[in-house]
Amino acid sequence: MAILPQRPPILRPHFPRDISRLIPLQTRVRCSATAPAKPVQRSLKIGPRTPRPPLPNQLSLKSTWSHRAWVAGGCTTVLISLAKSFSGAASSHVWLEPILAGLVGYVLADLGSGIYHWSIDNYGGPNTPVFGPQIEAFQGHHKWPWTITRRQFANNLHALARAVFFVVLPVDLACEDPVLLGFVGACSGCIMFSQQFHAWAHTTKSRLPPVVAALQDGGVLVSRSQHAAHHRPPYSGNYCIVSGVWNEVLDGSRFFEALEMAIYFRFGVRPRSWDDPTSDWAEDGRITSLESP
Numbered sequence: 001m002a003i004l005p006q007r008p009p010i011l012r013p014h015f016p017r018d019i020s021r022l023i024p025l026q027t028r029v030r031c032s033a034t035a036p037a038k039p040v041q042r043s044l045k046i047g048p049r050t051p052r053p054p055l056p057n058q059l060s061l062k063s064t065w066s067h068r069a070w071v072a073g074g075c076t077t078v079l080i081s082l083a084k085s086f087s088g089a090a091s092s093h094v095w096l097e098p099i100l101a102g103l104v105g106y107v108l109a110d111l112g113s114g115i116y117h118w119s120i121d122n123y124g125g126p127n128t129p130v131f132g133p134q135i136e137a138f139q140g141h142h143k144w145p146w147t148i149t150r151r152q153f154a155n156n157l158h159a160l161a162r163a164v165f166f167v168v169l170p171v172d173l174a175c176e177d178p179v180l181l182g183f184v185g186a187c188s189g190c191i192m193f194s195q196q197f198h199a200w201a202h203t204t205k206s207r208l209p210p211v212v213a214a215l216q217d218g219g220v221l222v223s224r225s226q227h228a229a230h231h232r233p234p235y236s237g238n239y240c241i242v243s244g245v246w247n248e249v250l251d252g253s254r255f256f257e258a259l260e261m262a263i264y265f266r267f268g269v270r271p272r273s274w275d276d277p278t279s280d281w282a283e284d285g286r287i288t289s290l291e292s293p
Contacts, residue, residue, distance in 0.1 A: 061147065063154035071154045074161030074192050077168040081185030088178030098182035105187030107245065112187075113194045114240030114247065118256050121239070122271035123263075134159055145231060148199045156195045164192045190242050198241040201227035219243065236273035 089098045117138070126136040141148060148156065168188050175181055200212050201222050208216070216223040222244035230238035237251040238244070250256060260271045 061151045063152040067154035067158035070158040071161045074164040078189040080172045081181045085178040085181035098178045101179045101183035102186035105183040106190050109187045109190035110240045110242035111246045113242050117239040149202050160192045164188045194242050197221050
């Protein structure tokens with residue numbers, strides 16, 4: 001007969017039936033509801049695009065074959081006018097009138113350069129028909145005046161050379177008067193080269209050809225010191241850029257101020273010179289160091 005091993009009795013805890021009397025149970029439920037945080041919406045403000053100055057070796061400062069062709073055409077028409085004037089004076093033995101006409105053309109070219117410079121500095125914008133690119137270039141010139149000294153010759157003159165070509169060519173073909181041809185040749189030539197005179201007015205004297213420096217000192221061409229006044233506040237004078245002989249007359253008589261008032265009362269258009277100078281007019285001092293070689 002086998003004897004099985006005895007297991008120890010299993011002890012189980014004994015709880016009274018109503019255990020809640022011995023251990024009071026308290027249940028508290030706390031609910032907290034927090035609304036989800038709304039994302040902060042920030043409006044993105046896009047301001048006007050900050051213009052960047054052209055680099056000294058940028059293509060916009062280089063001459064193209066189209067530029068050179070227009071300058072060649074403009075120079076050709078001017079030379080034809082002067083040659084026909086000289087030929088007519090030689091055949092008629094009348095020299096004084098053509099020479100005086102040429103001097104008058106030179107003087108009036110300075111006046112014309114000042115009026116044109118004043119108009120595109122104060123009126124219009126990049127989207128103005130026909131004149132928009134020149135308006136943008138002249139107004140940007142106040143910000144970075146050194147760029148004109150880095151422009152190649154034909155790049156700087158081609159716009160005026162194109163206008164001279166279309167205006168002077170019909171005169172060359174139709175006119176034989178040496179006096180009129182002398183005036184047209186001198187006036188149109190000075191207007192076409194006014195941008196080069198302008199560039200020389202921004203060039204340091206040590207970098208100028210000696211002949212140009214002598215002409216500036218003699219008052220034949222606008223000098224650097226005289227034109228520098230145009231680039232100082234309030235930017236409302238010294239607009240003439242051929243010889244500058246008209247600057248004192250026009251600024252002293254307040255000619256442009258009277259013209260601005262007449263335009264404002266007639267058309268309601270304010271010139272830029274009436275507004276406080278902004279950073280768009282002030283010269284960028286960080287860039288001017290590039291002017292020196």
